[in-house]
Amino acid sequence: MLDKNLKGNHHKLLYYRYRPTGVEEAKVRKVRDTEQAYRKKELEKIYIPEDEVKRFSLDKHGQPIPYVDGHMTVISNYIYDYWGHFFSAEGVALYGHLKRYCYGDKDYCWPDLNLISQKMNKSRNTIKKILLTLERHGFVLVFNVQNADKNNMEESPLFKVRKKVPFLPMDLYEQLPTELKLDHDRYMQGIVEQFDQILRLDPSIDYSEVYEEVINKGTVVRKIKTPLELDKELSNKIKVLENExxxxxxxxxxxxxxxxxxxxxxxxxxxxxxxxxxxxxxxxxxxxxxxxxxxxxxxxxxxxxxxxxxxxxxxxxxxxxxxxxxxxxxxxxxx
Known part of the structure; x- marks a missing residue:
């Protein structure tokens, strides 16, 4: 019998990420019965082996804050107090929704985004934008999923979630409002006094490079366009240029x-x-x-x-x- 996949069943799942190819496609859409030409960045699929998805961990990057009694609620107060300035309230809420599904030692989950969007009273597109913010700061990485046993049918995405909260990097600390920066200083001083150690904020991590490492272990699969699709693409490009x-x-x-x-x-x-x-x-x-x-x-x-x-x-x-x-x-x- 096949080993269970990361979602706990025996289907063969394919995990992938999208990456811009650097090429812009010409598109045409209808706006109030009027054709409107525009450009859209072309994306390519990169399939990442399940072992690499499982092995990948956001918690390897950044300095995790130590556990302090009274500083923990459902998620660390540090999230609410300082990271929330950059996530927004919606980002903090979405991070909490995702983390609640990561039981025990698991750092991944696959909740229904539609259900989460209803709980947060936000559109699915808004949820996706918030996810991009969490990805940029290294708190969540989204892997799209296809079921190879069901003719590559799309399934709900799999989310790798950071479970250990890192300190703000120095450049984000410097961006805090003065009052919040002073509050952060008092917090850090309390940590130093309680644990009797010197703490320094790390420089920022470029998470696009961190993600690129796991992406580079995948296999690029580009869609072969049919003659009809190529003709339509050309027609759209012509319309874009006509407008330009x-x-x-x-x-x-x-x-x-x-x-x-x-x-x-x-x-x-x-x-x-x-x-x-x-x-x-x-x-x-x-x-x-x-x-x-x-x-x-x-x-x-x-x-x-x-x-x-x-x-x-x-x-x-x-x-x-x-x-x-x-x-x-x-x-x-x-x-």
Whole structure:
């Protein structure tokens, strides 16, 4: 018989995290019957072995406060008094809800977030935002879960929860309001006197690096997009660019093309520059081409000429970037 998983049953569970790929996808949504184009960060799934999830512990990081009689309620008063300034009352409440499910030595749980959101009278999206705050400060790490025995059906997430409360790092202590900082000083002095030891607040821990260590032990699985999905993605990207390109962008590029056309043979111009356009974002221009090959060719062979052509019209820019897409329909609609 298979060993029990972290949720206490015999199903084969898959634990994973999402990580931004660095690529933004073009999306379109309807707002009051009007299509609205926007960009969304593309995420990739990283599956982490169950042994790594089990072995991972937030309590290895940061200096845990010692147990002091009278300083403990359901959770340490230190949470209410000092961490709560950074968590907000909702963050403290959510941490308490999660910790209550971590019985005995367990530092993980899988409660129903919908039920917790009802108990806290907060929307599920608000709960997710609070979770991000708890993750950022190293109190909770969320692992999404799929059931491999049920065709990879999504299950409730698994939460790894810090059980030993750490002292505030020095930089957060410095951010406390004056009155709260003085109160923290008195608290620390009481600890020093009771335990007869010197305590110093540690520097901050970058928990994104801590999480990256466990993520790097996983396996990246990227979704293979169907031709239909790729077509829709392209259509969405075109709509985003249509909303983004300005009359000034068109004017600058038309003038730049005229300048470059006089320096190139007709075959060269038609091959590399005829079906291009540009958009200025901040202090950078991006030149769009109909294929990756053309984009790479422009960057490697014509970058200097393109910069000079743009600079003659608009000298207020830092760099020129290159991107590509099949945008025949974009060109037709923009003309």
């Amino acid at each position: 390109i300005s009359d000034r962008d068109r004017q600058v590029w038309d003038m730049a093309l005229t300048s470059m056309q006089s320096k190139l043979s007709k075959p060269s111009y038609d091959t590399w520059l005829k079906n291009t356009f540009c958009i200025k974002r901040g202090s950078n221009y991006t030149v769009y081409s109909p294929s990756n090959f053309v984009s790479e060719w422009l960057q490697s062979r014509y970058d200097k000429m393109i910069r000079e052509a743009i600079s003659a019209i608009d000298s207020d820019f830092d760099q020129v970037d290159y991107d590509f897409l099949n945008y025949n329909s974009f060109n037709q609609r923009g003309e």
